[in-house]
Amino acid sequence: MPAEAGIQAGLRKNWIPAFAGMTVEAIFRSASSRHVLNPSAYSRGLFNILREFRDLMDEMSVGSPTPRIDGVAKVTGRAKFTGDLDFAGLLEAKILRSPLPHAVVKAIDPAKAEALPGVVAVLTRDDLKDIDPYYGNCLRDRAVVAIDRVRFVGEPVAVVAAANALTAEAALSLIDVQYTELPCVADIDAARAEGAPVVHEQQSGTGEFHDVAGVGERFGGNVCHREQCIKGNPDKAFADADEIIEETFEFPMIYQYAMEPHTAVARVTADGITLWSSSAHPFLVRSELAHMFHLPHSKVEVIVPFVGGAYGSKSYFKIEPLVVAIARKTGGRPVRVAQSIPESMLTTRRHSARMRIKTGVKRDGTLIAREAEVILDTGAYADNGPRVAKRAISRMIGPYKLDHCKVDVVALYTNTVPAGSMRSIGGPQTIWALESHMDTIAERLGFDPLEFRLRRLLRRGEVLKPGATPIDADLCAGTKAAVKPLDWAGAATPNGKGAGVAVGVSDSEAMPVSVALVRLLADGSVILSAGTTEVGQGARTILCQIAAQELALPVECVTMGGTDTLATPFDRSTGASRSTTVMGSAVKAAALELREQLVVAAAEALHTSTSAITLNDGCAIAGDKRLSYSKIVSAYFGMPGGEIIGRGTMRPGDGMGAQFPLFWETGMGGAEARVDSETGEIAIEKYMTVADVGKAINPPQVEGQDEGAAIQGLGHTLFESLIYENGQPLNANLIDYRVPRFGDLPKHFASALIENEDGPGPYGAKGMGESGIVSVAPAVGNAIARATGVRIRALPLTPERVWRALKEQRRGQ
The missing domain is CATH 3.90.1170.50 (Aldehyde oxidase/xanthine dehydrogenase, a/b hammerhead)
Structure with a gap:
């Protein structure tokens, strides 16, 4: 790439030892980062390079901190939401x-x-x-x-x-x-009780969009759906354990608050x-x-x-x-x-859950066998309950070396608001239980919980669940990064302050069906048509960056509007962290198809071979000849006007679409917390969230997604809970239902991205945006346990709940 060569030359003229061994892209991103852009911190030579070659670096759309293309419209009030629309x-x-x-x-x-x-x-x-x-x-x-x-x-x-x-x-x-x-079926205990009223007396027909075996089967009583996974022979393996540890955890009802x-x-x-x-x-x-x-x-x-x-x-x-x-x-x-x-x-919520988990271990820490039961409260209607039950399986098995495991998941009907999807379906509930349980095992056996995990985490290429894609990340590296800013050694004994860590690994349920169109217009600008919904995650910006990269255009030349099913090609959904990997792959394929046509048309117009053509900054170049994209389109059609179109498709069975999961979404969290023993109040002093993203196409957006997920996770960790009494909601409003505010952030809050360009998406990207939420509660819970010596097994960790647990501890002593 010309930009790459130019900057390499600039580096030779203005060499800076601090950047030895770094790629050009890494240097540029470091200098451009919102975290470290500070002229006093860099040699003047670096800024000479950036001034000289910044225009060339703009060609490198992917990996650069491109501003959000919808940002100005949103902050100025020009963006029209559904509630703003007006019609005669x-x-x-x-x-x-x-x-x-x-x-x-x-x-x-x-x-x-x-x-x-x-x-x-x-x-x-x-x-x-x-x-x-x-x-x-x-x-x-x-x-x-x-x-x-x-x-x-x-x-x-x-x-x-x-x-x-x-x-x-x-x-x-x-x-x-x-x-x-x-009679009201108020909760999961009432739903399971002998002679309980039945919420649905007749069996319903199956929906069109499920991918879960057994949906529609009549299970009886208030059972909406069941899932089971058995690996090895856990019943037999438990007999070989030196010790068996069993715990039960609770996760509350959560509302997916959006503005x-x-x-x-x-x-x-x-x-x-x-x-x-x-x-x-x-x-x-x-x-x-x-x-x-x-x-x-x-x-x-x-x-x-x-x-x-x-x-x-x-x-x-x-x-x-x-x-x-x-x-x-x-x-x-x-x-x-x-x-x-x-x-x-009163429309939707996240599933509340009860998790019972039993693990057999050897005294040397070897995990022998596990048995777990997950009970999900799916509310009055199925919504996405069967799929949540299915996804809870792998999250409950956990990313550890374990040959024998049995997990049962049941989703139960109750007379409460239907539970649907929320960020990392089935993840926060089960990972709260599993990662808290791992600390309990380490404590019981006398191991440091960090070292205990590092010895037993699955390595890249090892299999978590039978039939699943092997693990595609370095889990140990991510876990070490999560505790790096913490005073881990100082938290070894209960003294009111503790540090905790948690590892979250989720199999993405992304369905690989997406279609994209990329249209080169007569003036050389580009329209990208893709059915991905921009819900605030920055998908439009990412997809435009991908198209711009492949077409050698500034990203400002690419436009992507909202979804209209009459005009926009099909996309299966916006969810499951699939937009960058699946739709991004379709966009890249469409842009490449357009690029091939563009090169052929340019070669014809310039009377040369396609191999002689390079594309840069909206022009085709062959030797000393240069032709803009707009002139290429005019030459192709023999008059001004017309457009060249590329089409990209992702479908099951094609490359990435042939594997399940498409990728593993991994997120690690490290927390340092202080507990007031008199009031039960928790002060989270440090939190570090780590995500393996493969490739950050837009680093500030990726960081924002991971940090936002972690902030959201603070809600169910510390205070969020929808409260019901005999089927009546008691706090369905934002006065009585508490969501995180900026004042709730830890004093020191940071994120780290792991980029090995090893994902299935464009440029090695993996899906992300959900993993940051799953490790917060167990990391904080583990920190509290190490700070106080008390294990709390129900969320949220309100001051009252913590105070009562400490009081019970003192009473027991």
């Missing part, structure tokens, strides 16, 4: 929700609401007879509005569309609903459905709506404006079927449902 005749809709956790809907009379001036339409169960009213990605077990029963507080019973939100809200109180209350609540606008006409939604899975929404309303896919258009965060809460289908159903009754006028935060907290 727009109606506002409000939802009447069940006040009871479990009841038969005996009768519903909307007449008074319909008569209220300003009300245009009211949707009840009586309006669902000409459609398939049930939806769901794993099981189609949930109705648009309640038909025969309500199964959780907050379940939609009716919808009112009116000229304004106040009128719609007033009309809700005029709808007469008669219920017969049923933008669930919002959607729908218009239904004779031409079909148009839906504007903050959905992370627009193509799956299109397919489900087409199924429900008996339309071809081509008659359902799903448009995704700017999205204000998701974290799994906007996966699959949440309010979209309901908004479309009410829009069918408004004579073509568009209808918007804009939920409040409390309403969204």
